[in-house]
Amino acid sequence: MTLWASLTESIFHYTGLSPAAFFTILAIMFVTYKIVCGMFVAAGDYVEVKRANEYVVREPVQIGDVTEEDLKAYDGKDPNKPLLMAIKGQIYDVSRSRMFYGPGGPYALFAGRDASRALALMSFDPKDLTGNIDGLSDAELEVLQDWEYKFREKYVQVGQLVSHQTTSEASE
Structure with missing residues (x-):
């Protein structure tokens, strides 16, 4: 007690x-x-x-020459395919930044496309999601060049865009 x-x-x-x-x-x-x-x-x-x-992060695979239409298949909707994006016709594997470029990410609309014009203009307007850089000012082209340097430094270039006509002529 x-x-x-x-x-x-x-x-x-x-x-x-x-x-x-x-x-x-x-x-x-x-x-x-x-x-x-x-x-x-x-x-x-x-x-x-x-x-x-979790998705499987694979080593980037070279895809070579593809058309803009073919590039759309690499927009991140299929987790078994790499996530690709193009700047000035050069295609980069951005799979390791899936949280930014993948579905639901803030830059998802750039995936599977050549987003040169949109990046140069700092635009999210769907009409600017093109590789056409005609009519851009020197300042806008400089912004695009900065983006290209960043992509070259951070991501692996895995291919390049070719026009549909070029691939059709090559197959004839």
């Missing part, structure tokens, strides 16, 4: 609470902790969710 008396005296001395109040508060704190922890995904569950949403 001396242990219990010593414990109750210590609780009152350090907290100013009766043992009943102290243990009630302790129980409430424990229940609150469990409820708050239950509101979040358990660490084991997070690993499973991440694994389910």
Whole structure:
């Protein structure tokens, strides 16, 4: 009994609470902790969710000469295909930046296209999603050149765009 008396005296001395109040508060704190922890995904569950949403990052594969129509198939909708984008006719594998260029990303509309004009104009207008850079000012061409340098530095060039006529003539 001396242990219990010593414990109750210590609780009152350090907290100013009766043992009943102290243990009630302790129980409430424990229940609150469990409820708050239950509101979040358990660490084991997070690993499973991440694994389910993970896509395979592959080494870039050279695709060679493709048409703009063929490039559209590499817009990120098919997780088994690389995510590609072109600047000034040069195609880059942007798969490692899927969160930006993939579906739902802020720059997803550029994927699977030559976005030269849109990048030069800093535009998200669908009519600017073209490789046509005719009529751009020197300042806009400089902006485009900066984008091209960034892409060359960060991504692997995997091919280049060719016109549909060029590929049709080559197959004849």
